[in-house]
Amino acid sequence: MANQPQSLTVPPARTYTRADFTALRAFVQQIPPATIARLYYDPEVAPHAATPETMAQFLRTMRDELVQLALLHGSPVLADHLKTSIRKHGSAKLTAVSLRMVEDASRLAAAVPAPHHAIGFWFRPLVAQRLAGEGIMTLQALVDYCNTHGGSWWRSVPRIGPLRARTLVAWLRRHESSLGVRVAADVDTRPFVPTDEAVVIGGDPATPRLAPFERMAVPAALSGGDGAGAVDGVRARGTNRAGAFAFIRAPHDLAALHAYLHRYRDRPATLRVYTREIERFVLWAVIVRGVAVSSVTVEDCEAYKDFLAQPAPSFTGPKRPRISGRWRPFTGTLSADSQAYAVRVLRAAFRWLVEVRYLAGNPWHAVHDPATVTQETRVQVDRALPATLWKQLRDALDHTCSQETVETGARQWRAARAAILLMGDSGLRRSEAALATREQLQPADVRVSLRADAAGEVTSKVVGDPADSTARIWTLTLVGKRRRQRTVPVSPDTVTALRAHWRDRGRDFDASGASGPLVAPLVVPATQDARRRHAHGNPGNGMPYAADALGCLVRTAIKRLARRLAEQGTLPASCSPEDLAQLASTSAHALRHTFGTQAIRQMPLNVVQTILGHTSLQTTSIYTRAGRQQMLDAAGRYYSAGEETLVAAGG
Structure with missing residues (x-):
């Protein structure tokens, strides 16, 4: 029997993750299994990391399986070394160098990322926990999250900074073929560096070039400026520009609007909402209407009211940082109150431009506010x-x-x-x-x-x-x-x-x-x-x-x-x-x-x-005031009492 040739039994094909290989290296370096489980595994995803004993057994089994694969696929020198170690010790004793050779020879055992794999299957527990806190449980969910939020996706995930985000996105890109899903091109692997370079707005309204107010530039023909700047016979100077001496040094419409907003520099909340309404109107006027702000008429203002009720899809999108290329001026359809507020803000801005003699008149004076419904309570107590x-x-x-x-x-x-x-x-x-x-x-x-004594006096x-x-x-x-x-x-x-x-x-x-x-x-x-x-x-x-x-x-x-x-x-x-x-x-x-x-x-x-x-x-x-549920409960008791009264009266 002893002289008969021995056959090598290869276990069923098994897959291991990057975390498994890292854990095995630590195990070979005699790091305690409890420490390995805590550093590299999430017990909810990896049951074998629940106790030090199960962790050690898993790593020993993994080591033996990789050794057997290395005996089949490795070099003759490596195979002789492993066989000698097995005869001497009963199992292969690996060093850091021999383990690396075993890993190279057993790459067929490496797992391939799949969209349905849990995050904790591939990333460290702390990273997996932080992603799970935002509902990102699988690799597919992570790719979708990155594609939805763009290059700054990591900002809304606590303690996932730009460096770690760059590492995660680079890993997803390396495994796009096996995942079968792609990370969008604008989810950059490099940290985004904001630039002060202005963006000239315009283009087709279906695919416009948009920019927030602080980075916005307007084509010369629609700037309302004092210079020549005429294109195709269209005058750059706005038709509503005042002829008298202006009280502000504003060569064009954007400069005049900046001067108006500068008045609110010490009121940041007001400045933020006024900027939002003005930038929306400028983008619409230039891109959709094709008219300078200083040339809008009452008809243009009425058309913008209709636009507020149903913004174009190209102008709407999820909330994104203003430095992001995915930023859009609207997040969706505005309520009637928000539409009315926008009209009031624009009316006030144009009124000031008339007062400083930049504009000759205010077309918004002839425009009614959108109809609104007076709410029961303007404070959302519920x-x-x-x-x-x-x-x-x-x-x-x-x-x-x-x-x-x-x-x-x-x-x-x-x-x-x-x-x-x-x-x-x-x-x-x-x-x-x-x-x-x-x-x-x-x-x-x-x-x-504290209490009242016998005489009714209150002690304190x-x-x-x-x-x-x-x-x-x-x-x-x-x-x-x-x-x-x-x-x-x-x-x-x-x-x-x-x-x-x-x-x-x-x-x-x-x-x-x-x-x-x-x-x-x-x-x-x-x-x-x-x-x-x-x-x-x-x-x-x-x-x-x-x-x-x-x-x-x-x-x-x-x-x-x-x-x-x-x-x-x-x-x-x-x-x-x-x-x-x-x-x-x-x-x-x-x-x-x-x-x-x-x-x-x-x-x-x-x-x-x-x-x-x-x-x-x-x-x-x-x-x-009574809350809605309190009101309904009281009404229910009242109606029930009324029915009981009718029954008792024989009704």
């Missing part, structure tokens, strides 16, 4: 979270912040918690929360009623003893909407969350003279805009979040928590699936409504008005 759901969100935040590790983003979770509590417990707008600073936050003593206690920091009430003085200053209370829970966030930033919240933004980014993204904003300050210390970035931080955290609560099934019975769906879609501003609806039950109306910064008490009173 977006507020119910009290039980708000408490569940807070508990889930606390639990997540205590359970997460540094590697999985604990610091980012604590930053989100501080921002969420700052808005949900004090009714701040996201722009107010983003600009709030430590200098504006001060402790205050408050007097609270002063809360705010420095020795009792948990009971201390804090106040935040800020400048809010329309440049109005107000002071709002800040809860002890919020201050505790802020202290934890400041520790993550390496700063002492309670130090004498502590200053800086209450909530600040811990890492500055590797983008030109971010680096320019933080050029004069260190991450976490100097510059605050932008309002949009803070809103994104809050939305992302709440969406991820909602997904976890749904998967864990830890919601109380009082929370319906509709409540969970509402939580998943909760925005930063909805937290302000959450505060308003709950504060109105325990505070006087005028106090809530002061905290929220409402000019009119009527606006604050909206929070006292």
Whole structure:
């Protein structure tokens, strides 16, 4: 028997991923299996990484299978070396060099990426978790996400910066043939560097050349300028240009509109929305109507009203960064209120151009606003979270912040918690929360009623003893909407969350003279805009979040928590699936409504008005109105009672 030729039994064909080969190299270098499982695998995708024992068994099996393949496909020298090692030790003892030779000889065992493969099958667990947080579960979903969002797709995925994004896109491009799907050409593998070069708008309205207002240039014939610039007999100077001396030095329409918008340089929110409406109109006038802004007539204005009701497909698209080639001026059809707002903004802009004697008249004066329906409430109170759901969100935040590790983003979770509590417990707008600073936050003593004695007199206690920091009430003085200053209370829970966030930033919240933004980014993204904003300050210390970035931080955290609560099934019975769906879609501003609806039950109306910064008490009173569900429940009880009355009366 011993002298009979031995046959080599080759196991069934098996595939391994890049992560498997990396893990095997670590195993050969005697790195503990538990460490290998934690570094290279996601247990939900790779069951063999659940325990150190199963991890070690998997790697030993993989090693033996690769050795057998190498014996078949490798060189005679490698085969003799492996056979000698097997006779001596019972199994092949590999070194880093021999393992590399085995891998080269057994490439037939390498897996081929497929669209349905899970992300965790090919990428490290931390990367897979961050992608899964945005609902990207498969390679097909990742390609679709990149193609939908363009070159800046990584901006909306927490902790996926441009370098890692470039690596992922390059990997997808290398495996396009096996995946059977292609990454769009404008999803560049290089970081996008914004340029100040102007883009001349125009072209066919079906495939136009579009550009945001700050990068926009208009063909000379449609510029409304003072120069010759005539093309095909069309005069460059607008037909509505005033003949008298103008009060602004504007040689053409774009310069005049820039001068108008410059008036709002100290009101960034107003500047942003006015710029949006003006750039939309300029793009439409030049590309669709083929007329200079300073030459539009009442008929042109009426035509633009119709365009607002149904923008052309070439002008609409998902929201994208303004530096992206996929940016579009519209995200879809505008509501009647948004159409009316656009007309009012343009009417005001043209009125100013007439006042400074750039234009001779205002054609928008002869145009009526689009018809609108007066809403029951202009404040979307229904977006507020119910009290039980708000408490569940807070508990889930606390639990997540205590359970997460540094590697999985604990610091980012604590930053989100501080921002969420700052808005949900004090009714701040996201722009107010983003600009709030430590200098504006001060402790205050408050007097609270305890009980009434036999004579009916109420005894009270002063809360705010420095020795009792948990009971201390804090106040935040800020400048809010329309440049109005107000002071709002800040809860002890919020201050505790802020202290934890400041520790993550390496700063002492309670130090004498502590200053800086209450909530600040811990890492500055590797983008030109971010680096320019933080050029004069260190991450976490100097510059605050932008309002949009803070809103994104809050939305992302709440969406991820909602997904976890749904998967864990830890919601109380009082929370319906509709409540969970509402939580998943909760925005930063909805937290302000959450505060308003709950504060109105325990505070006087005028106090809530002061905290929220409402000019009119009527606006604050909206929070006292019955919610839609409350109204329906009451109506149901009323109708049921009416039917019972009729039955009792023999009706």
